Amino acid sequence: MSVRHGLLALLERGPRYGARLRTEFESRTGSTWPLNVGQVYTTLSRLERDGMVAQEGADEAGRDLYAITDSGRAELRSWFETPVDRTNPPRDELAIKLAMAVGAPGVDIREVIQSQRHHTLKAMQDYTRLKVQALADGPADRDEVAWLLVVEQLIFQAEAESRWLDHCESRLVRLAEGAGAEPSANADSPAASGPALSAADLPRVRN
Template sequence: MSIRYGLLALLERGPMYGYQLRSAFEESIGATWPLNIGQVYTTLGRLVRDELVESLPEHEAGQRPYRITEAGRTELVGWFETAIGRIDRPRDELTIKLALALATPGIDVDRVVHTQRAASKRALQEFVRRKIRDTRADNVSGRLVLDAMIFQTEAEIRWLDHCAESIGGSDPRPGAEQP
């Protein structure tokens, strides 16, 4: 997740201070990924340093708003116009964990797969509940983020089923026949 570009996109709407950016970010993504306020201000500091954002004078309440610069707009447009490749995404910790579990003596890989599958099923149920609860028609971005999380979690569960079958463990699906 790119906080840098998320903040630039939000500042394209107009000047905001840190807490406004945090709230707008979380609202835009359906509160799927909480954003630490320290991360917001650290990222803003880097954006100011890189001259993509400028800080404005403090308000009476001591809040310092920020606004995007022309260089920031150019950077943001470039980000939107460039596809995100699979190689540009963070490493998949689950894939690494399973690969290392297979290579580590004494690890019950079948149990690792079953534990993760159970956790993924719970996460999927929570995403679906959240989607049902969020009935606001105007929150298209939040619904799309939840849809992405649902689709990714469903794919993860299918992949875990494939892993269980490939390593010769029991099929984790309820009622599944053993080969």
């Protein structure tokens, strides 16, 4: 998440003080990625240091206003025009957890997968309810449309994660069967039932 560029995008609409930037940022994203005022002012200080924003007086309440500079506008245009880099993805805790669970003594990896699946589906249902509620509220303004884009991305992400978890479980079942074992029993799982899948069942995992 680029707080830096998000603040520049908001300042493109006119000078703002820190607390207002925080409120508008959270309104646009539905508080999905909440900010604190300290983070906003720290980012503004760095942007000011880099010549992308400048202080522009104060409002009637004496709050310092910040305005975007020409350099900031150029940076913002570049950000909008440049694709988000997917060749160096951030670390994903779930992927690391499952990778470490394979072969870990005393860990039933299907229990790990099943627990995560329940959590992911619950999150997807919650996001879907938020979307339905937003659509039921009537015509959307600019901030509401922005929030819908964010919540729909979260829904798609949860759907993809759920499908990936199904794939992981199916792969582990095949590996266990190839090693002469059977997958662990789980009434909620679509896969076949049988004895628990242990670390010893997966000694030759390579992919």
